[in-house]
Each structure stands twice: as C-alpha cells, then as structure tokens.
Amino acid sequence: MQTNALVDPDDIRGLFSRALSGMYKAEVPQYGDLLDLVADINAQVLREREGLADRLREAGQLDRLDVERHGAIRLGTVGELAVMRRLFAVMGMRAVGYYNLSVAGVPVHATAFRPVDESSLQRNPFRVFTSLLRLDLIDDAALRERAAQILAGRNIFTPRCLELIGRAERDGGLSGPLAQEFVAQALETFRWHSEATVDIETYRQLRASHPLIADVVSFKGPHINHLTPRVLDIDRAQAAMLEKGIRAKDAIEGPPKRRFPILLRQTSFIALEEPIRFQGAEGVDGTHTARFGEIEQRGCALTPKGRALYDELLNAALAAGSDAVSKASALAQAFEAFPDDARALRRKQLAYFRYSVDRGHADQPGPVSANANIEALLDQGLVRAEPLVYEDFLPVSAAGIFRSNLGSEGAAHYAAGGNRAAFEAALGVRVMDEFALYEAAQAASLEQCRRELADLVATASS
Template sequence: MQTPNMVSSDTIRTRFSSAMSVMYQAEVPQYGTLLELVVEVNRETLEHSPTLRRRLQAQGELDRLDVERHGAIRVGTADELATLARLFAVMGMMPVGYYDLSEAGVPVHSTAFRPVEDEALSRNPFRVFTSLLRLELIESESLRQRAADILAKRDIFTPKVRELIALFEAQGGLDDAQTDQFVEQALETFRWHQDATVDLATYQALCDEHRLIADVVCFRGPHINHLTPRTLDIDETQRRMPDKGISPKAVIEGPPRRQSPILLRQTSFKALEERIRFEGDTAGTHTARFGEIEQRGMALTPKGRARYDELLRQARSQTAGLDNEAHQRVLEEVFSALPDSDEAMRREGLAYFHYHLTEAGNSARAVGKTDVQTLIAQGLIEAQPITYEDFLPVSAAGIFQSNLGEGQQGTYRANANREAFEEALGAPVTSELALYAERERASLAFALERLGARLAE
C-alpha cells in the first residue's frame, strides 16, 4: 500500500510522457512542428463543431486532447520485454492486446502498455506500442545467431532505473524525488544514440533481411521511434502537412472518414535519414524515426470488428498503388455497407457504449421493468460511444513499412504466437475487448441501479 508521500502512478506517467515529448521534440524538431499543426486543426475543428465539443466534454476527453496519446518502441529479447513491463507498471501501464505483425510482413509481435481503469485513462491515456523482434523468422541461421549474440551483450536499462523499479515494487510506490530520478533514468532507454554497436557489413546484412531488424539490433538502445498526438480531423491535418514543410506518408491507414468514426486512423511524416557512426569509425545513415498522428473513433464489438476486418480485406484488394484521395474513395465506397450513425451501431451491437443518466434520469426513480431502448426514448439515459484506446495490426504494419524505406515489404507468413510472447513478457496480456465489454456492462448496471430499473428478460 502506498504511503501518503508516494506519487501516484498516474502522475508518474504524466511526468514521463511530458519529458518524453520534450526529449523527442529536441531530437526530431519536425515533430514539434507537427504538434503545432495538430493543435491548430483541433482548435478550428472544435470551433466549427459545437456538437463534437459537447460530446468530448461529456466523455471527459476534452481536457486530455492535447496529451500525446502513444509512442512506439521495439526490443530484441525476452529479458528486455519483461523489464519494460516492470518499468511501465511503475507508471500504471499494463499489457493490453496481442498483435501479430508478421501477417503484414513485419517480423515482430506486440502489445500496448497502457492504463486500463477509466479514471486513469481520463487523467492521462499515454500508451506505448511495444514490439518484440522475432529472430526465429530470420531464415539465415548464421545471421539469426549473429543478431542474438549482439543483443545478448547489451543492457538497455541504466543500473539506477533497475534499482528504482525494484524499490517501487518493494515499497508500493516512489516519492517525489525518486519519481524525478525514475523519469530521468527511464528516458535513457528511449533516447537516440548515433553510434551503432556493429560494423557496416553487419548492419547491411541485417538491413537486407529487413530494415526493422537492423533498427532493433544495431544500437545501444531501442530508442522511441515515434510519438503520436490525437487529431480531430486527420484528413485536414494530412492535407496541411506539406504546407508546414512536412512530407506525409502516401495514405492514411485504417477505416475511411465517417460521420461516426470507428477504431483508429493513422498517418505520419516520413522517417528521417539520420547520420550514424559504425564500429571502425565508418559513417553512414539510418532511417527509423518519424512523427505520427491519430484520429480515434468508437471501439467495436467482436461482431463489429469482424465486419470491419472483412470490409478492410475487400478494400485492400482494390487500393494497391492508389494515392490517398483515390484510396479513401475506395474505402468510403466499400465501408458504405457499415452503418454510419451512433444509434445504428449501438442497435446492431457493432460498437461498445457507455451509458449514463440524463438530467431527467437523475430525478427519476423506481422505473421498474423496462429495456434500454425505452429508457433512451424516454430521455432517462444516454449512450456515448466508448473511445477505442488500442491498435490495429494492419495499420501499425502500414506505418512501420512506410517508414522503413523502399522495398521493405516482407514476405513473412502470418505466424501468430501469443503463447511465446506472453512467456517472454512474463505475464498474460489483457483482452482489450474484455475491457470495453466490462466498461459498458458496469455503466449500464450503475444507471439501472440509480433508476431502480431492471431489464426485461
């Protein structure tokens, strides 16, 4: 149990994410320009859409809009992943979801470390998409062994952060001074290093297998490869990026623009080509780090997700090689088969909703036997879509691929191995769908209890 002088995990997460943003803007100045653009677009979007403003306010999302929503990191060994899990636990971030990116040609599988409680999400929703390299997918046995040997020699954590993690676990928290130390030391794991740990020939051999493998293996640490603010209009932000001197990726990943946004849409600016120094004092370049933006919609139920996956599969067969405008037109046409209103999505059981009492509902009592639709029609409860807090494997892979350089579409077969990932992690990952379902169930149960209502069988 935390003593009164301990800093909450929510506060530690906020301090860390803020420090990460400052560090990344210093390392990648163009990211700061992207943040300014997102703030500009969000302000204009809210000015022109009072309905959206009210909705975000009601959902408690307006105050957290300007917080960077996620970062991404890639590690090479089970020990690195397991230690990261302990580090993120200090910040109240748990592993949620399992993502197999091999299905999209990227030799990693991943989870997202994020807060899981509603209150923690409302305070700071920062999350880190964390990928583990799958060395077993490297065909060459000698190259696979070489990569394993390189990774075995490094330690991506400072001795002090290891000490502070253990201290947090022993005493149930950190005090203010220890929190400052923790943030400072934890940042070192995510910092960029210009010096590679291998010679040019080894780096090139790993690049030839897959550029992401070289990115994970050849440096002292995994370095944060992007941070992501949340935009309310990703299409407009993408359109304005060139005006700010930012070169966007070719297409926006995820579903099309809709009246009732679903899941997650993402885009990014192209990764920087950065000077590095190899062993033997040979100079070269490496491309990995970029800036991303996201627009989030409602979380889909298993039924809704199955519909999404099928429509995306249909669209992908028609969009190869198209520019963003044509790509979006195809998506919009294909996705016209999916209802595009909150109420239709709720009625058909395609998305998760948070139920809360209206002003009239707060005054009503002893409603008795009824159903949800009647309560909504009577104006006693409202249903607001639950924001999707997680990721999409195909979209994540699309972002990765677009920033790995030309010719980097892998040929790996879909090869999910959740059991191996959880073994490396040292813990099971939480089902994101279970979290949304429980939030919906709990919100409805609370509203019904306050109303003195029970659902008809």
Template sequence: MTVGPMPSEFVDPDELRAEFCSALSKMYRSEVPLYGDLVELVDEINDRADEQESWQISDRLKVERHGAIRLGLPSELHTISRLFRLMGMYPVGYYDLSGCGVPVHATAFRPTTRSSLSKNPFRVFTSLLRPELIPDAKLRDQVLSILSKRDIFHPTTRALISQAETRGGLTRPETNLLVQHALETFKWHEEALVPAETYARMRAVHPLLADIAGFRGPHINHLTPRVLDIDAAQAGMPARGICPKAIIEGPPRRLCPILLRQTSFQALTEHIRFPGGGSEGSHRARFGEIESRGCALTKKGNLICLHPSNPLHSVPLVANQHVGHDLYLSLMAESQRTAPPNESNAAHQTLLHQIFTHRFPDTWTSLRQEGLAFFRYTLITPPQPLSNNTTLDELIDSGNIQAEPIVYEDFLPASAAGIFRSNLGQEQSEHVQKNIEAEEESTRKQFEIALGRPVEDFCDLYQAMESDSLQAVERTLGYRLR
C-alpha cells in the same frame, strides 16, 4: 530502526505516467523538430473542432500521446513491462505483425481504467523481434549474441524498479530520478552498436532488424498526438514542409468515426557513425505520426447482449448477428482485393467510402442497436413516473439516459504494419516474407512468458466499461432495463 516512507508519500502511478510522457515528448521534440511542427498543426485543427462531439473532446486531448519502441530480447520486454507497470500501464492486446511482412509481435502498454485514461492515456506500442524469422542462421546467432551483450536500462532505472516493487511505490525524489534515467532507454544514439558490414547484412534481410539490433537502445521511433480531423492534418502537412505518407491507414472518414485512423511523415534519414572511427552511414526509422480515434467496436463472442430475463449478464451472439470488428475487417479485406496498385490517398479514401457506405451503419443509434459498437450509459435524469416496463431505448430516446461511444484505445495490426513499412525504406526481403507466410503456430504464450503476465483482451475491457455503466444506471433506477 529506519522507517521507510508511507504509501501516502508515494507518487501516484497516474502522475508518474503523465510526467514521463511529458518528459519523453520534450526529449523527442528536441531530437526530431518536425514532431513539434506536427503537434502545432494538430493543436490548431483540434481548436477548431465541433464541440458537439463531446465524447472525443476532453482535457486529455492536449496531452494524449502514443509512442512506439522495438525490443530485441524477451528479457528486455520483461523489464519494460515492470517499468510501465509502475506508471499504471499494462499490456493490452496481442499483435502478430509477421503476417504483414514485419518480423515482430507486439502489445500496447496503456492504462486500463476510465479514471486513469481520462487523466493521461499515454500508450507505448512495444514490439519484440522474432529471431526465428531470420532465415540466415549465422546472422540470427550473431544478432542474438549482439543483443545479449547490451543493456538498454540505466542501472538506476533497474534499482528503482526493484525498490518500487518491494516497497509499493516511489517518493517524489525517487520519481524524478526514475523519469530522468528511464528516458535513457528511449534516447537516440547516433553511434551504431555494430560495424558497417554487420549493419548492412541485417538491413539486407529486413530494415527493422538493423533498427532493433544495430543500436545501443530501442530509441523511441515516433510519438503520436491525437487529432480530431486527420484528413485536415494530411492535407495540412505539406504547407508546413512535412511530407506525409501516401495514404491514411484505417477506416474511411465517417459521420460516426470508428476504431483508428493513422498517418505520418516520412522517416528522417539520419546520420550515424559506426564503431572504430572513420566509417559513417545513414539510418531511417524515426518519424512523426498522427492518429484519429473513433469508437470501440464489438468482437465475435465478446459482445454484451441484454437478455430479457437477466440484462446484466452477457449471452452468446446469435449466429446471424453482425459484430463490428469482424465486419470492419471483412470490408477492409475487400478494399485490399480491389485496390489498384500505387493508388493515391484520394483514390484510396474514395474506394473505402464506396465499400463502407450502406454496409457499415453510420449513425450512433444504428451502431448501438445492431450491437456493432460499445457505449457508456449515464443517467441524466430519472424518468417520471418510474416504470419497470420502460426499455433502455425508450429512456435514451426521451433523453433520460445518455449513450456515449467508448473511445477505441488500442491499435490495428494492418495499420501498424503499414506505418512500419512506409518508414523503414523500400527494401524488401522475399526470404523473410516466405518464412513469415510459412509460420503458422501462435507465439502468444512465449510472448506472455517474457512479459511475466498475460496480455489483456481489449474487447473484454470495453465490455466491462459498458456493463459497469449500465449496472450503475440500473442501481439508481432501482430496476433492470429491458
């Protein structure tokens, strides 16, 4: 009887994720050399960073990346979910981009624990086509037929996924094989899957439709390093021959950064060949992106409030209490209503600054005390003498407890759509836009059925991190904080 490998011989998911991320970055650098220039710029800026912002600076910064792929079928989403699960990456957040004029919905596969995030916070923003938003029924049927005949996964990848699920992991040689063959799914293919006329019809409806259904695989369309000063990155790109997108997406520059700011260089115009020989064209989809991450904000109904009688349990928000994410969205909506057309990045940032100043607090103390952001609590030194009347605020003020902002690990639908639109060409489709605006019913359940599991609510994850850290402090102190 043959005895299989013991669990101790299996490669840890965190290690597998780090190896795949590194291999993917190396492949993308070879395919898109400007990405390498972008990484060098980011490294230079980060090396000059103020070490006082220790909550943002860690070993993970040099390797931190997020990527993005666009899938065509629920079955493709299901298999990619199984692959990422082997890497310790789970679907977090549901993003419906259709309201922003992009006919997809999405999730982000990422690690969910503090330990795994600290080792390698690789994320993949994964979109799935919504074919019901293709207004041309004949083209819609043709697209689905094309997608049903392709297989974006190498046979070895499929076999290793099943093997790992059966046995509980992969050995070192098997892991090496998985990384090698899984890269095939993310690789650029110069030859289109469809004839030139079909490609043109899809592109006329929406450029993203041609990108999803016109090729053999989903080819990763960008990899994103994390920079600590995105304004410096935006200003520094032209000097390196990199053309940045017009504006930085997300909130304005702040003393206390929040959520996510993103910019990118314009997508490359790449040569493609159509099947049959003799027919050639061009395609725009792949680009380089930079992101700057701030702290995670609270969301209505999910905020932990310290209740005097039982501070370890969450209680509902009072009606007039501000919550961070809702406040952010309302201020961004105001900026969109008042923004002039074709504004420059400088004008855009000035407008955001004017709207946010005095209306969104910009000190860590006010963000914490007003319940706008999530924090991780660490006991630095127990107070002497111990007193169960001492409040959390008093122990933070005295330096006994450290309150550190929790990094926002997720995405913003409007920002993602802005990046997508800026890198898919200037074509617009009124037909798709009207179809999208008429769509009211949520498709989250169908998305989760395809995944084979529910998506996790990122706000719940941040809440749990904050709550766990506070409970650890209270266990050490031996009493509950007020």
C-alpha cells in the same frame, strides 16, 4: 509536506510522458511542428462543431486531448520485454492485446502498454506500442546467430533504473524524489543514439534481411521511433502537413472517413534520414531512417462482431486496390456496408458505448422505469450514450505505418503465424483482453444508470 508519500502511478505516467515528449521534441524538431499543427486543428474543430466541446467534456475526453500521446518502441530480446513490463507497471500501465505483425510483412509481435482504469485513462491515456523482434523469422542462420549475439551483449536499462523498479515493486510505489529520479533514468532507455553498435557491413546485412531488424539490432537501445498526438480531424491534418511542406505518407491508415468515427485512423510524416557513426577501425559515417512523426484520430471501440465486420471489409478493400487512389476508392466502397450512425451500431451490437443518466430529463415529472430497454430510455431522453473511445491499435495500420517509414526494402513475406504463447512467456504475464475491458466499461455504465434511475423512481414514489 510528506516527502515519503508514494506518488500515484498516474502522476508518474504523466511526468514520464511529458518528459519523453520534451526529449523527442528536442531530438526531432519536426515533431514540435506536428504538435502545433494538431493543436491548431483541434482548436478549429472545437470552434466549428457546435456542442462538441461540451460532449467531450462530459465524456471525460476534453482535458486529456492535449496531453494524449502514444509512442512506439522495438525490443530485441525476451529479457528486455520482461523488464519493460515491470518498468511500465511503475506508471500504472498494463499489457493489453497481442498483435502479430508478421502477417503484414513485419518480423515482430507486439502488445500495447497502457492504463486500463477509466479514471486513469481520463487523466493521461499514454500508450506505448511495444514490439518484440522475432529472430526466428531471419532466414539466414548465420545472420540470425550474429543478431542474437549482438543483442545479448547490450543492456538497455541503467543500473539505477533497475534498482528503482525493484524498489517500487518492494514498497508498492515510489516517493516523490524517487519518482522523479525514476522518470529521468527510464528516459535513458528511450533516448536516441547516433552511434551504431555494429560495423557498416553487419548493418547492411541486417537491413537486407529487413530494415526493422537493422533498427532493432544495430543500436544501444530501443530509441522511441515516434510519438503521436490525437487530432479531431485527421483528413484536415493530412492536408495541412502537405500544405506546410511536411513529407506525409501517401494515405491515411485505417477505416475511411465517416460521420461516426470508429477505431483508429493514422498518418505520419516520412522517417528522417539521420547521420550515424558505424563501428570500425576508424569509424564509418552513414545514415539510418527510423524516427518519424505520427498523428491519430480515435473513434469508437468495436465489439468482436463489429471488429469481425471491419476486418472482413478491410481485407476486401486491400485485395481490390493497389495504388493509393484505388485503395482509397476500394476502402470507401467496401465500408458502405458498415453502419455509420450510433443507433444502428448499438442495435446491431457492433460498437461499445458509455451510458449516463441525463439529469435534465430524468428529474422532470413523468413515468420512469429503471428496467426499461436501453433504447427506450435513450428515446425518452432519460439516458445518453457516448461512444467508448478505442484505446488500442490495429495491426494492419501499424504495419502500414512501419512499412512507409522503412524504405523500399520494407516489404517482406513470412510464412510463420503469430506465437502468442511465446510472447506471453517472455512478457511474464498474459496480455489483457481489450474486448473484455470495453465490455466491462459499458456494463458498469449501464449498471450505474440502473441504480440512478431506481433511486429516482423511489424518490418520486415516496
């Protein structure tokens, strides 16, 4: 066995996501309850919905369902973000999308680190929603300076982790033993610390500005604040949490329930109140809420046209509803204007699909035109269309989850807009365009269909 062989980044990502899940399960036992609940619901749905397991398997979605997770961390400085990009690159994860959450009352902007290749997504679609605190949104100049000083004095990465990142960049990857060591060292960045790095008065001042600011600034590192399994029926999951006595948030974030799921729907159990030891002459005991458990249901990725319609309808619904019941009613009513079947979504170019040749039909005798309109090929049964899974996030939904787990102080208003240029300068690269990734995946599947059908035509005429 070659111990010096480089480990595939997909495998390192798998090792890390499993290790992170195990650590979070030990730290937050209720997360383990959530995993069991999701596994039971997924098994029930697969039994009840005829053909669903086969469709998921053919689309490369079934095997990844049990391992699929997304996590979230909050960083404090541009230097932390730059190194975090390099850390995730070792695992084959790239920065995709720019999210400005200040418009929803949360003083951060963010990106999602995730795999981008189709084969990598099928093996393990681990994602980490990574936010960067915007100190410029702290109105109190003295507090802003104090927060900057505190953050400047910490190092969230172990020295060995930094060495291994540099080794991977120099050698093009890591060998087996080094990959294992890298996972162990990287895990330390995401670990929970029950001792604050500030005194309780500073913590209270930061929290009064915004709870998320206190969460980022007051601790040794960016503890993972949630991990999210993927469920096939989130409405059933929401009801199951309540039935089991788990304190779930009052409403599901994202689009309303539909026959044809789109984008992303999320819910969570409310953040735990955890004991914290604050700095001081003799130390002061207190509590902090930050970590929670989330569940998500992923639907079809939307085109820019589809996303524009989604945003328009969502904004109309948010303006119409105030409490959870009226919001749900307004959301359902608003989204009656969004087509709810695959054919309409394709014809109106609102969503992305992956196309494949149905060999069972294409191999049968009959006229086949490789240049036929895609809808004609679908109607003939020569080609199948499966929705391209939405692999990314929704800023309004993310902010809604954040606010529901930050306490009553979590509401704020910020006049400043996004600053993508500053974020990308801190990151060290431009974020990838999620729409371009979906467009390329759809186009590649269509081109593959054309080639296969052309081969069938050539074979039939020879």
